[in-house]
Amino acid sequence: MKTQFGESLTGDFEERTWTFEMPEDFTLKFGEFAIVPKAEYDALIEKPTFNGELILTLESKNEWIRKVPRRLPEKNYHNEHFICIDANGNTLVMGEDFAAAEKMNSYPVRVYRHIRVSDAEKVKNSITQ
DSSP: OOOOOOEEEEEETTTTEEEEEOSSOOOOOOSSOOOOOHHHHHHHSOOOOOOEEEEEEEOSHHHHHHHTTTTSOOOSSTTOOEEEEOTTSOEEOSHHHHHHHHHTTOOOEEEEEEOOHHHHHHHHHHHHO
16 A cells, blocks of 8 residues: 555544545555644655665656666676665666656656665775775
8 A cells, every 4th residue: 555645634533533635646544644734744644765876857657668778887787786766765676667757746756776785895995095
């Protein structure tokens, strides 16, 4: 189930009613869930960091279609990966993601080549010698 955001219009806890306005169809299930302010939710989401080489920046799904994979550089090793990250910090893996990014207005998308620990070590050792 995906996280969904909306606006609380009215709530009456004595009558046990709560009225929401949602921008799209939504599902509400009961159980061990919590409704929290968006700021509190955002504080719970870990924002990982990584070292990477910026390969290219995409401004739209059409640009992804035109540029990837032709504009990606040759891989340095067999299972090397590139990672695509939108303006909100979400990753994109397939066409569905690039289309969703347009709907969410979360371009530009940046494409990075991962920097492996062993590569970083080689660079560090070459600088310190």
